[in-house]
Amino acid sequence: MIEVTDIRKSFTVRSRAGGLRRRRTTVRAVDGISFTVAPGEFVGYLGPNGAGKSTTIKMLTGILSPGSGTVRMDGLDPSRRRTALARRIGVVFGQRTTLWWDLPLRDSLTLIRHLYRVDARDHRARLAELTDLLDLGPFLGTPVRQLSLGQRMRGDLAAALLHDPPILVLDEPTIGLDVVSKATVRGFLERVNVERGTTILLTTHDLGDIERLCRRVMIIDHGRLAYDGDLERLRAEVAADRVLVVDLVRPAPPVELPGVAVERVEGPRQWLRVPRGTNAAAVVAALADRAEIADIALREPDIEDVVTRLYRDGGLIAAEPAG
């Protein structure tokens, strides 16, 4: 169980304000966030760059203390009980590894057994299981520095789960992975969640991760929760529109078509928002009557669109408990 109550964290940033003068500004990285993740839930944590995701994750894992508010991970306060917490949670940061760079993967995993004081027999059984699920066998003897990104990520997942923690926190676990490695990692995470009942909080920019794995999503922007609820409801209410990216032969004023809003114009390129229920082919045909088209592409909404739209429209969907 993860319980977060009104956490906040600000950073003071110094910048040059011209000449020798320096300006201090305060960045409210996390600005009053509350949520609960029940045991066995698999929740996606999304938001645009700089929204406050990593800062939240750092507070959940005890790397940073909240400026105010409380965090309880399986009942523990992460910033005060880091050692006890380490045995109850697994953490994976896609951008860096917890493995020892020069050691073969197997030795890294053995060291982790000692760190977490896992019983030797339990360790053997768990390692065998994880080796099988993540197909680690072919590279257990390879030094971590020689592993591909996908292999290393599988090694990191094994390291995070060797001590069988009830909670797993993942920060961009599929970043940079190819399609096959992504599928392996996603399939593995799904099994861990379903078969072991592990509670998982997943931060990602990859909507594919979310679609495959999470029923509930939380979206953060400017340090606040903009949405907390069902993925399907979010898609239906917010991400309904698609965007037609049109390259005209010559720059032109924003095209006027019924029901279609021009979002952006850059030289000959225009971005047209096509609402759900509007036939994109009919829009293209109407457009072709008015202007000469050089190229056209239809873009499905991605996470950034969803978040941008949530804010552009000003009407945040009220946060609601998962259900």
Ligand SMILES: Nc1ncnc2c1ncn2[C@@H]1O[C@H](COP(=O)(O)OP(=O)(O)OP(=O)(O)O)[C@@H](O)[C@H]1O
């Ligand atoms: N140590 C720090 N010192 C100063 N400012 C920081 C620090 N860490 C984060 N910030 C600022 O806090 C805000 C939130 O950053 P955070 O890393 O939590 O965002 P994020 O959602 O994880 O972004 P990304 O998707 O780019 O990883 C940003 O404006 C960032 O510049």
